[in-house]
Amino acid sequence: DAGVIQSPRHEVTEMGQEVTLRCKPISGHDYLFWYRQTMMRGLELLIYFNNNVPIDDSGMPEDRFSAKMPNASFSTLKIQPSEPRDSAVYFCASSLAVAGEQFFGPGTRLTVL
Amino acid sequence: AQKITQTQPGMFVQEKEAVTLDCTYDTSDPSYGLFWYKQPSSGEMIFLIYQGSYDQQNATEGRYSLNFQKARKSANLVISASQLGDSAMYFCAMREKIGANSKLTFGKGITLSVRP
Numbered sequence: 001d002a003g004v005i006q007s008p009r010h011e012v013t014e015m016g017q018e019v020t021l022r023c024k025p026i027s028g029h030d031y032l033f034w035y036r037q038t039m040m041r042g043l044e045l046l047i048y049f050n051n052n053v054p055i056d057d058s059g060m061p062e063d064r065f066s067a068k069m070p071n072a073s074f075s076t077l078k079i080q081p082s083e084p085r086d087s088a089v090y091f092c093a094s095s096l097a098v099a100g101e102q103f104f105g106p107g108t109r110l111t112v113l
Numbered sequence: 114a115q116k117i118t119q120t121q122p123g124m125f126v127q128e129k130e131a132v133t134l135d136c137t138y139d140t141s142d143p144s145y146g147l148f149w150y151k152q153p154s155s156g157e158m159i160f161l162i163y164q165g166s167y168d169q170q171n172a173t174e175g176r177y178s179l180n181f182q183k184a185r186k187s188a189n190l191v192i193s194a195s196q197l198g199d200s201a202m203y204f205c206a207m208r209e210k211i212g213a214n215s216k217l218t219f220g221k222g223i224t225l226s227v228r229p
Contacts, residue, residue, distance in 0.1 A: 056214040089156065101163055104150075107156050109156075
């Protein structure tokens with residue numbers, strides 16, 4: 001398997017623009033997680049899905065953030081409008097079970113100017 | 114209180130020596146799991162080792178072992194025979210049940226530098 005795939009790897013945008021991050025989990029994994037990593041706050045869970053259904057979105061910072069999982073092999077994290085404080089590395093991870101080890105994608109480094 | 118505490122700001126170890134990276138945790142969930150991940154400078158997160166709260170023996174994976182002391186709520190990572198490629202950030206994480214959901218919480222991480 002190719003592992004968790006994320007795109008783009010790097011994104012530079014201007015404040016106010018819409019940003020869409022994409023993730024393809026490992027085939028057969030029922031759980032998908034979105035994390036954000038910053039120097040100040042470390043690695044934070046934003047939202048996770050089970051069988052394409054959002055289970056816990058308590059980590060989503062505000063309404064500007066939204067995540068979808070239209071099918072078992074694809075998820076998006078959208079920020080609209082983006083702000084400079086959204087600059088971070090966004091990781092997608094997947095696992096077979098909620099209690100199991102999570103396999104991380106390479107991350108998307110987002111810079112909002 | 115912090116769920117996961119990693120207080121060592123940065124660690125240095127001589128190549129081929131062993132090193133211990135500290136992690137303490139706090140939870141009221143009796144069935145929890147502890148993980149260690151490695152993040153090299155390239156940025157990816159690499160799973161290293163897992164310990165379940167009911168596991169009787171300390172987990173081991175090659176050169177990695179987990180010194181699990183349940184009463185003290187600590188789960189230190191021991192890396193034996195350090196290699197230059199072990200230089201990276203290391204994150205301790207805990208999976209616990211919160212309400213109906215299960216959540217993985219990460220510590221702030223520890224930087225390990227292996228000297229030749």
